Amino acid sequence: MPFTVVKEIPGSESRLGRLVTRHGVVETPAFVAVATRGTVRALSSEDLESLGVQILIANTYHLFLRPGPEAIAEHGGLHRFTGWHGPWMTDSGGFQVFSLGAGKLHGVGKIASIFPGEAKPNPAGLSLVELTEEGAWIRSIFDGAKYLFSPEEVIRIERLLGADVILPLDECTSPFHDLVYTKQAMERTHRWAERALVAFERTQGLGPNPEQELWGIVQGGAYEELRRRSARTIAGLGFPGFAIGGSLGKSKEEMHRVVEWAVEELPRDKPRHLLGIGTLEDIVEAVRRGVDLFDCAAPTRLARNGSLLTFSAPGFRLNIDNARFRRDENPVDENCDCPCCRRYTRAFLHHLLRTGELSYFRLATLHNVRFMVRFMAWIRAELAAGRLPTLEPKLS
Amino acid sequence: MPFTVVKEIPGSESRLGRLVTRHGVVETPAFVAVATRGTVRALSSEDLESLGVQILIANTYHLFLRPGPEAIAEHGGLHRFTGWHGPWMTDSGGFQVFSLGAGKLHGVGKIASIFPGEAKPNPAGLSLVELTEEGAWIRSIFDGAKYLFSPEEVIRIERLLGADVILPLDECTSPFHDLVYTKQAMERTHRWAERALVAFERTQGLGPNPEQELWGIVQGGAYEELRRRSARTIAGLGFPGFAIGGSLGKSKEEMHRVVEWAVEELPRDKPRHLLGIGTLEDIVEAVRRGVDLFDCAAPTRLARNGSLLTFSAPGFRLNIDNARFRRDENPVDENCDCPCCRRYTRAFLHHLLRTGELSYFRLATLHNVRFMVRFMAWIRAELAAGRLPTLEPKLS
Numbered sequence: 039m040p041f042t043v044v045k046e047i048p049g050s051e052s053r054l055g056r057l058v059t060r061h062g063v064v065e066t067p068a069f070v071a072v073a074t075r076g077t078v079r080a081l082s083s084e085d086l087e088s089l090g091v092q093i094l095i096a097n098t099y100h101l102f103l104r105p106g107p108e109a110i111a112e113h114g115g116l117h118r119f120t121g122w123h124g125p126w127m128t129d130s131g132g133f134q135v136f137s138l139g140a141g142k143l144h145g146v147g148k149i150a151s152i153f154p155g156e157a158k159p160n161p162a163g164l165s166l167v168e169l170t171e172e173g174a175w176i177r178s179i180f181d182g183a184k185y186l187f188s189p190e191e192v193i194r195i196e197r198l199l200g201a202d203v204i205l206p207l208d209e210c211t212s213p214f215h216d217l218v219y220t221k222q223a224m225e226r227t228h229r230w231a232e233r234a235l236v237a238f239e240r241t242q243g244l245g246p247n248p249e250q251e252l253w254g255i256v257q258g259g260a261y262e263e264l265r266r267r268s269a270r271t272i273a274g275l276g277f278p279g280f281a282i283g284g285s286l287g288k289s290k291e292e293m294h295r296v297v298e299w300a301v302e303e304l305p306r307d308k309p310r311h312l313l314g315i316g317t318l319e320d321i322v323e324a325v326r327r328g329v330d331l332f333d334c335a336a337p338t339r340l341a342r343n344g345s346l347l348t349f350s351a352p353g354f355r356l357n358i359d360n361a362r363f364r365r366d367e368n369p370v371d372e373n374c375d376c377p378c379c380r381r382y383t384r385a386f387l388h389h390l391l392r393t394g395e396l397s398y399f400r401l402a403t404l405h406n407v408r409f410m411v412r413f414m415a416w417i418r419a420e421l422a423a424g425r426l427p428t429l430e431p432k433l434s
Numbered sequence: 435m436p437f438t439v440v441k442e443i444p445g446s447e448s449r450l451g452r453l454v455t456r457h458g459v460v461e462t463p464a465f466v467a468v469a470t471r472g473t474v475r476a477l478s479s480e481d482l483e484s485l486g487v488q489i490l491i492a493n494t495y496h497l498f499l500r501p502g503p504e505a506i507a508e509h510g511g512l513h514r515f516t517g518w519h520g521p522w523m524t525d526s527g528g529f530q531v532f533s534l535g536a537g538k539l540h541g542v543g544k545i546a547s548i549f550p551g552e553a554k555p556n557p558a559g560l561s562l563v564e565l566t567e568e569g570a571w572i573r574s575i576f577d578g579a580k581y582l583f584s585p586e587e588v589i590r591i592e593r594l595l596g597a598d599v600i601l602p603l604d605e606c607t608s609p610f611h612d613l614v615y616t617k618q619a620m621e622r623t624h625r626w627a628e629r630a631l632v633a634f635e636r637t638q639g640l641g642p643n644p645e646q647e648l649w650g651i652v653q654g655g656a657y658e659e660l661r662r663r664s665a666r667t668i669a670g671l672g673f674p675g676f677a678i679g680g681s682l683g684k685s686k687e688e689m690h691r692v693v694e695w696a697v698e699e700l701p702r703d704k705p706r707h708l709l710g711i712g713t714l715e716d717i718v719e720a721v722r723r724g725v726d727l728f729d730c731a732a733p734t735r736l737a738r739n740g741s742l743l744t745f746s747a748p749g750f751r752l753n754i755d756n757a758r759f760r761r762d763e764n765p766v767d768e769n770c771d772c773p774c775c776r777r778y779t780r781a782f783l784h785h786l787l788r789t790g791e792l793s794y795f796r797l798a799t800l801h802n803v804r805f806m807v808r809f810m811a812w813i814r815a816e817l818a819a820g821r822l823p824t825l826e827p828k829l830s
Contacts, residue, residue, distance in 0.1 A: 076785065080792035084773060105785045109761055113781055121777045342792075365505050377480060381517045385509055389472065389501045396476035399792050 040251060040278065041309045047426055051301050051328025054421045057279075057309055059125040059202035060249040061117060064092045066309065067325045067417050069316070069410045070127060070333035075100050076110075076120040079338050080399040081407065083121040089376065089404065090411040093202075094122055095333045098195055099131035102185070103178055107198035115200030115246030126201035127333070130192050132255065132283065133314065135174040136210035139167030144212045169209065171226065189230040193237040193252070200247035203279065206234030208255040210284040220259040220285070227257045228271050235275060253279035253311065256300045260287030265296055269303030280304050281311040282329070294323050301328040318347075318354050318413060319429060325417055326426045337410050341402035344391055346370045347409040349432045356384075358402070363388040376408035377401075436647060437675060437705045443822055447697050447724025450817045453675075453705055455521040455598035456645040457513060460488045462705065463721045463813050465712070465806045466523060466729035471496050472506075472516040475734050476795040477803065479517040485772065485800065486807040489598075490518055491729045494591055495527035498581070499574055503594035511596030511642030522597035523729070526588050528651065528679065529710065531570040532606035535563030540608045565605065567622065585626040589633040589648070596643035599675065602630030604651040606680040616655040616681070623653045624667050631671060649675035649707065652696045656683030661692055665699030676700050677707040678725070690719055697724040714743075714750050714809060715825060721813055722822045733806050737798035740787055742766045743805040745828045752780075754798070759784040772804035773797075 044054040055066040071078050071086065073094040078086060086094070096116060101107065113119040116126050143165055168175040173188030189207045196204040208227045211220045231254055238252045254277035258264030272280065282300045286293040297312065304310055309330045315321070316334020324332070337347060344359040348371040356363075356370060366384035378387070378401040390398035420427040440450040451462040467474050467482065469490040474482060482490070492512060497503065509515040512522050539561055564571040569584030585603045592600040604623045607616045627650055634648045650673035654660030668676060678696045682689040693708065700706055705726045711717070712730020720728070733743060740755040744767040752766060762780035774783070774797040786794035816823040 075789045075791060076782075077791050077793045080796070082773070082793055082797060083777065100789075104789055105760060105781070109781065112761060113763055113779070119779070119782055119785075121782065364501060365508060367509055377478070381479065383509070383515070385501070385505065386472075386515055386517065389515075393471045393496075393500055395471060395473050396792065396795050397473045397478055400476070400796060401478060 041307070043307060045421065047421060047424065050326060050426060051306070052326055052421060052426055053328065053330070054418055055309060055330050057125075057330075059251075060247065061126070061202055062092070062124045064125055064331075065418060066330040067321075067414055067421070068092050068331050069321075069414045070095045070311075070331055071407060071410075072333055072335040072338060073120070073122070074335070075104070076116065078403070078407065079342065080403045083123070085400075085404060086122060086407070087124075089408045090415075091124075091407060093125040093127065093331075095127040095129060096199070096201065097131070097134070098128050098192060098199065099134040099176065099187070101128075101199060102131070102195050103180060107195045111198035111200070111245055115198075117200065118246070125203070127203040128196050128199050128201040128205065129313070129333075130196070130205040130207045130255070131174075131176070131187050132205070132208040133210055135167050135169070135176065135187065135207075136212070136284075138176065138179075139165045139169065139174075140212045140215065141210075142166070144214050146212050146214060171229075173207065173230075174209075189233040190237040193234050193241060194244070197241045197245035197250070200245045201250065202247065203251050203253055205253055205255055205281055206231050208257055208283055211257065211259045213260065213285045213288050215259060215285070217261055217264070220261055221264055224257045224259075224264055224268050227255065228268070231255070231272060231275055235277075251278050253277050253281055253309075255281045255283045255313070256304070257284045259285040260292050260296050262295070262299050265299040266303050269300045273304050277308070279309040279311065281313050283313045286315070290320070290323075293320070294327065297324050297327045297329060316410075321413070322417070322427050322429050325421075326428075337406040338403050341406040342399050344402070346387075346402060347406050348374070354432075358384060358387050359391055360388075370405055371409070374405065374408065374412070376405045378405040437703070439703060441817065443817060443820065446722060446822060447702070448722050448817060448822055449724065449726070450814055451705060451726050453521075453726075455647075456643065457522070457598055458488070458520045460521055460727075461814060462726040463717075463810055463817075464488050464727050465717075465733075465810045466491045466707075466727055467803060467806075468729055468731040468734060469516070469518070470731070471500070472512065474799070474803065475738065476799045479519070481796075481800060482518060482803070483520075485804045486811075487520075487803060489521040489523065489727075491523040491525060492595070492597065493527070493530070494524050494588060494595065495530040495572065495583070497524075497595060498527070498591050499576055503591045507594035507596070507641055511594075513596065514642070521599070523599040524592050524595050524597040524601065525709070525729075526592070526601040526603045526651070527570075527572070527583050528601070528604040529606055531563050531565070531572065531583065531603075532608070532680075534572065534575075535561045535565065535570075536608045536611065537606075538562070540610045542608050542610060567625075569603065569626075570605075585629040586633040589630050589637060590640070593637045593641035593646070596641045597646065598643065599647050599649055601649055601651055601677055602627050602634075604653055604679055607653065607655045609656065609681045609684050611655060611681070613657055613660070616657055617660055620653045620655070620660055620664050623651065624664070627651070627668060627671055631673075647674050649673050649677055649705075651677045651679045651709070652700070653680045655681040656688050656692050658691070658695050661695040662699050665696045669700050673704070675705040675707070677709050679709045682711070686716070686719075689716070690723065693720050693723045693725060712806075717809070718813070718823050718825050721817075722824075733802040734799050737802040738795050740798070742783075742798060743802050744770070750828075754780060754783050755787055756784075766801055767805070770801065770804065770808070772801045774801040
């Protein structure tokens with residue numbers, strides 16, 4: 039059994055788990071670091087190891103464009119190509135189908151509350167995607183060339199990349215898609231899931247990693263009936279793990295309900311990944327509702343923008359660009375054991391950011407990624423002690 | 435004695451040496467890594483330690499503008515501020531007086547051969563510098579504010595920064611300055627050197643580092659009579675070490691002669707630093723002529739631009755951006771022990787550079803800096819074996 043539930047918290051879906059892959063073990067709940075093009079931005083594989091990162095997720099669409107799956111396969115797959123020898127996931131490119139298509143047209147992300155209020159159609163928004171039953175025609179952001187991302191083609195690419203956990207092509211809907219469209223998209227995603235499973239079986243032996251797992255993706259937007267139906271349908275196809283994707287509604291409360299609906303319909307003995315979600319609050323709430331894995335680009339992107347994660351600052355973020363840090367000789371977080379906090383002061387980081395020094399990006403990213411690793415370890419410790427994690431004491 | 439000649443090569447000015455500072459020992463000949471704003475671009479202090487870097491040089495002008503010498507002094511000086519606890523040098527801002535002034539107007543660098551032929555006055559060139567006997571009025575590149583860089587002010591700033599070796603304000607001349615102007619500038623530099631020495635004595639006790647050394651700078655352009663006179667004059671002022679600055683002529687041959695003239699007039703028992711020079715060929719030729727220390731931004735800048743140093747490529751540079759590396763599974767240099775070559779392939783670096791990933795800059799810089807460290811160690815080994823280094827066998 040690649041996934042084991044180690045301990046359950048009575049009265050909840052929450053649990054401690056272990057995911058065993060050919061390239062290493064992932065203790066869950068876990069944060070999956072985002073390495074879109076095969077590298078966590080500004081970090082090396084040695085950095086990730088020293089920070090205690092357990093697993094990375096790369097992007098099928100981006101790696102398809104550059105350097106191409108054949109180049110990576112010839113190189114022995116993602117693990118050998120990138121030098122990260124631990125577990126890898128690849129997402130399917132489905133989110134790019136969304137972000138380059140409906141997301142661009144609607145001007146929204148996974149949760150509409152990022153842009154509160156009504157849909158804000160982007161007048162300059164040009165969809166780079168055309169969706170058909172066959173698959174998604176995607177135009178390259180580099181040269182405008184058109185490629186068909188069919189469920190079969192995506193599996194072929196992911197076989198060549200060789201990640202340990204791979205995801206099938208899905209269609210993410212926007213929070214502003216109505217019930218009718220969301221249902222149609224969901225049903226097509228289910229048909230694509232079946233085709234992906236067939237393609238996955240048929241390509242056994244292709245690519246560098248003979249022990250890949252294909253997990254299913256639950257869609258259905260923020261419509262309870264659709265979400266539950268999608269979870270039941272995808273679970274019924276026999277995937278060994280699941281991801282919850284697509285629109286999570288228009289508020290945090292809706293997102294929590296979407297997670298609850300999906301988790302309730304999924305088998306308890308299989309891992310559950312919440313795609314693209316990762317604020318501290320969101321992670322805690324989703325863990326309490328039974329999610330095991332999270333990936334999110336926010337911690338690394340925030341670092342590059344000057345936001346450093348710490349429990350000691352309001353909103354858990356310290357904006358190192360602020361002039362008040364110019365002469366601050368404290369580390370970013372005195373409770374942190376990362377290479378940045380062990381050696382450098384807020385004043386120095388402020389200076390590096392203000393002068394645009396490249397070393398800033400790495401030091402800040404080291405801190406935020408280490409923070410996420412420690413945060414997930416704290417969550418696991420709470421669960422191990424039989425408690426559901428809560429941010430309340432951290433807020434005081 | 436802070437500097438010791440460990441071994442001389444008979445029949446030459448070339449030697450092995452040891453420079454002892456409060457913050458560590460520098461085995462010479464040595465490469466001084468350029469950390470303009472207090473950080474070697476894209477690297478951390480841990481990186482520099484693990485690469486075997488012995489000493490860094492920061493820029494007084496840039497640190498004066500940001501974050502300001504008082505902020506650094508309050509923070510305990512450059513060593514504590516930057517987290518690099520080994521030896522530091524600071525240059526004086528004299529080169530910025532040149533590069534923002536005459537260098538900008540003449541469109542040249544330290545050696546005119548970078549732009550072969552005649553002077554290329556830059557019509558759009560606006561001097562940001564006004565030179566007077568009192569000092570150099572420099573406009574900030576940030577807000578246009580004017581500051582007087584006098585010899586005394588520069589010493590005050592460098593006292594506050596607290597580097598182990600500091601340099602006095604000088605005026606660099608351009609290869610296109612005539613004998614008359616070069617002589618006037620040299621004589622003013624000599625007067626500034628005397629004022630700097632007085633200011634240095636007067637400020638004993640100011641700043642975080644009680645054991646700073648002020649070295650003299652030899653000017654005089656590529657005019658033999660001036661170079662020799664400048665070296666004799668500066669040597670006569672009793673500095674404990676020397677830097678060779680300013681115009682090195684219009685060709686490599688002229689540069690070699692300029693170095694020879696200066697070295698012949700300098701005391702044998704004091705260290706000699708050649709400012710801003712650093713191709714492999716230039717370093718070997720200057721070591722053969724008795725130079726002990728080099729600083730140059732080229733190895734780190736080349737790395738960022740895709741040029742990776744190796745003896746196995748023509749011109750000692752491999753351009754990793756070249757499409758032929760797309761599927762090359764070799765390390766950049768199979769003889770290199772740097773963190774980049776130990777783990778990553780040319781194909782992966784090519785991919786990181788092509789996709790603009792931040793991790794590229796660090797991996798490439800790690801390689802080039804480690805190359806320079808190993809290169810200098812090789813030079814020292816040759817000298818220890820009683821041989822003058824030569825690149826000839828490396829070229830075959």
